[in-house]
Amino acid sequence: MPNLAPFELPAATATALPLYLRIAELLTREIAAGHYRSGERLPAEETLAQRLGVATGTLRKGLDVLRQRGLLVRRQGSGTYVRSADAPRPEGRSIYEFFRLERVAGGGLPTAAVLDLRSLRKPAHVPDFGAGATQRCHRLRRLRCLNGEPVALEEIWFDARHVPALREQALSEALYQFYQQSLGFWIARVEDRVGTGQVPDWTRRPFGPEAGQACGMIERWSWAGSGLLEEYSTTWFDATLARYVARWS
Amino acid sequence: MPNLAPFELPAATATALPLYLRIAELLTREIAAGHYRSGERLPAEETLAQRLGVATGTLRKGLDVLRQRGLLVRRQGSGTYVRSADAPRPEGRSIYEFFRLERVAGGGLPTAAVLDLRSLRKPAHVPDFGAGATQRCHRLRRLRCLNGEPVALEEIWFDARHVPALREQALSEALYQFYQQSLGFWIARVEDRVGTGQVPDWTRRPFGPEAGQACGMIERWSWAGSGLLEEYSTTWFDATLARYVARWS
DNA sequence: AGGAATTTGTGCGTATGTATC
DNA sequence: AGATACATACGCACAAATTCC
Numbered sequence: 001m002p003n004l005a006p007f008e009l010p011a012a013t014a015t016a017l018p019l020y021l022r023i024a025e026l027l028t029r030e031i032a033a034g035h036y037r038s039g040e041r042l043p044a045e046e047t048l049a050q051r052l053g054v055a056t057g058t059l060r061k062g063l064d065v066l067r068q069r070g071l072l073v074r075r076q077g078s079g080t081y082v083r084s085a086d087a088p089r090p091e092g093r094s095i096y097e098f099f100r101l102e103r104v105a106g107g108g109l110p111t112a113a114v115l116d117l118r119s120l121r122k123p124a125h126v127p128d129f130g131a132g133a134t135q136r137c138h139r140l141r142r143l144r145c146l147n148g149e150p151v152a153l154e155e156i157w158f159d160a161r162h163v164p165a166l167r168e169q170a171l172s173e174a175l176y177q178f179y180q181q182s183l184g185f186w187i188a189r190v191e192d193r194v195g196t197g198q199v200p201d202w203t204r205r206p207f208g209p210e211a212g213q214a215c216g217m218i219e220r221w222s223w224a225g226s227g228l229l230e231e232y233s234t235t236w237f238d239a240t241l242a243r244y245v246a247r248w249s
Numbered sequence: 250m251p252n253l254a255p256f257e258l259p260a261a262t263a264t265a266l267p268l269y270l271r272i273a274e275l276l277t278r279e280i281a282a283g284h285y286r287s288g289e290r291l292p293a294e295e296t297l298a299q300r301l302g303v304a305t306g307t308l309r310k311g312l313d314v315l316r317q318r319g320l321l322v323r324r325q326g327s328g329t330y331v332r333s334a335d336a337p338r339p340e341g342r343s344i345y346e347f348f349r350l351e352r353v354a355g356g357g358l359p360t361a362a363v364l365d366l367r368s369l370r371k372p373a374h375v376p377d378f379g380a381g382a383t384q385r386c387h388r389l390r391r392l393r394c395l396n397g398e399p400v401a402l403e404e405i406w407f408d409a410r411h412v413p414a415l416r417e418q419a420l421s422e423a424l425y426q427f428y429q430q431s432l433g434f435w436i437a438r439v440e441d442r443v444g445t446g447q448v449p450d451w452t453r454r455p456f457g458p459e460a461g462q463a464c465g466m467i468e469r470w471s472w473a474g475s476g477l478l479e480e481y482s483t484t485w486f487d488a489t490l491a492r493y494v495a496r497w498s
Numbered sequence: 499a500g501g502a503a504t505t506t507g508t509g510c511g512t513a514t515g516t517a518t519c
Numbered sequence: 520a521g522a523t524a525c526a527t528a529c530g531c532a533c534a535a536a537t538t539c540c
Contacts, residue, residue: 019508054509054510076516189496192496194465244495294505304529507536516524517526519523
């Protein structure tokens with residue numbers, strides 16, 4: 001495989017993602033790193049495919065993934081563009097890849113801060129995590145920000161069978177590597193249910209609304225490529241600051 | 250093209266959809282008509298492709314569309330199944346194809362009733378409908394039901410240049426044909442922004458919440474294949490009865 | 499238990515149409 | 520009008536997961 005910076009595909013590993021998803025990851029990082037700016041045109045399909053050493057069909061599949069995620073816009077006869085008026089998403093795969101909150105004002109760079117992390121016996125309201133699941137879970141609570149402004153609270157549950165103990169730092173940053181490399185799976189499908197709710201009582205500054213106030217609520221189920229449910233999360237967001245955004249094509 | 254009922258692709262026309270989308274439409278109708286029931290397995294790719302007289306790759310692209318819409322589940326080594334615990338969606342293309350509300354209790358057959366239809370000068374809060382747009386719009390207000398129970402109010406705007414006048418009956422039922430055949434375009438991409446809002450003051454029985462009460466709110470922009478914005482809508486839904494559902498893979 | 503058959507997932511390559519520049 | 524670039528469609532080969540005998 002040729003090695004023409006800034007294009008360099010990660011090598012295939014035992015638990016590697018499919019090639020077309022690695023392409024999507026690579027381009028996501030390129031855009032996040034600023035190699036391609038908002039609204040900028042990417043090289044033509046043929047060019048990109050040659051540089052990456054992949055077939056055009058495979059490259060197209062990777063580009064389609066990013067279009068569905070809203071990161072790219074593709075115009076026939078013109079080219080492939082980084083979606084403008086839309087901040088690049090600096091975080092990669094797993095739950096962050098599917099982060100769907102955007103500022104009402106538009107754009108917004110997503111970041112997160114860990115509020116709490118502990119292992120608990122699985123509560124009844126958390127669904128069963130498929131075959132082989134224990135009754136022990138990790139619960140991660142995070143504060144979600146856009147452009148540095150707190151907009152949402154997040155509570156994530158996943159089964160403890162993958163790792164007995166966790167450290168906060170492992171989840172603070174490049175979690176997309178952690179999920180795949182440490183836990184040995186990657187999230188292939190998610191289902192979101194969006195409605196309204198109340199800010200949970202464990203909220204604290206600097207999240208906007210007070211506990212008990214009305215807000216938007218997202219319930220999420222995440223399945224690995226194996227088909228097993230691997231993650232369940234609830235997100236409470238301030239609907240005056242952010243919206244859940246979905247794009248279909 | 251072979252003609253083995255119940256598989257019969259619509260013939261290509263001047264404004265025809267791409268083949269892979271016609272396949273998706275066909276299968277959607279088959280499922281809605283009850284030829285395939287919830288949880289049932291579809292014929293293998295090879296079989297389906299042969300019967301329809303299309304290449305396997307084209308068929309796969311059509312199946313992927315339905316998987317993204319949540320209508321089908323595909324399992325490697327096993328087969329393609331109608332998504333169970335999920336009511337078939339009887340309505341086809343256009344805005345209804347992308348209808349994303351589901352009952353909290355699960356399932357639910359979507360129906361709609363026209364509350365009001367009129368032509369108006371485009372208000373400021375409605376976005377511009379691209380090149381060639383007039384300043385005149387059609388505004389359609391509908392009551393949305395799941396399993397016969399009212400769960401949402403819908404207000405749809407689109408430019409009046411396609412047709413000067415509309416009759417209610419044209420929009421009550423098979424709107425998916427109306428959009429493509431009468432207006433000459435098909436919706437290729439939509440963007441939803443989901444947050445919270447207040448029930449509009451034009452609500453009336455039998456929609457659950459009173460005017461001014463908190464509810465879920467969906468703003469939607471719809472683009473045709475040409476890239477032009479063709480439709481803008483707002484939906485207010487009772488979050489105690491229904492949720493906005495999104496599935497990603 | 500294990501191997502064969504079936505079925506979808508991934509990847510490759512090509513040809514043609516259509517929109518844009 | 521011509522060149523460029525993405526959209527669609529076709530078809531093949533092999534891998535991986537499942538199912539069945």
